[in-house]
Amino acid sequence: MFSGRRRFFAPVLFFAATLLLVVASAAAHAVLLESTPSLNASVPGPDVLIKLRFNVRIDASRSRLTLLRPDSSSTPLELAKDSPADTLSAHATGLAPGVYRLRWQALASDGHITRGEIPFIVSRN
Numbered sequence: 001m002f003s004g005r006r007r008f009f010a011p012v013l014f015f016a017a018t019l020l021l022v023v024a025s026a027a028a029h030a031v032l033l034e035s036t037p038s039l040n041a042s043v044p045g046p047d048v049l050i051k052l053r054f055n056v057r058i059d060a061s062r063s064r065l066t067l068l069r070p071d072s073s074s075t076p077l078e079l080a081k082d083s084p085a086d087t088l089s090a091h092a093t094g095l096a097p098g099v100y101r102l103r104w105q106a107l108a109s110d111g112h113i114t115r116g117e118i119p120f121i122v123s124r125n
């Protein structure tokens, strides 16, 4: 027969183990920490340096940056090769004034992909 103590601890242990798994997998996801341009920022054109820093190392070869233009056409951006391991960066050139969106997709070392969009404005100089 199980003692009362064991009956109490089994579910607690199970819960703790589950929680650990969740925390471990969530910690390895790529979470965006900061970006240039920042969210809804207004930046001068026509050339805009784009930089996204994450909480973990990114597999740049399987991550994407796409620029959505004011006319809703989209352009994939070529990622700079010399970025730090936790950063995706690119140079967007020839941007006319208007509202843009930077769509990012990042693959973290745990194999999980996270995505997001950063709207920003290219101002008239």
Ligand SMILES: [Cu+2]
Pocket: 025, 026, 028, 029, 030, 108, 110, 111, 112
């Ligand atoms: Cu993950």
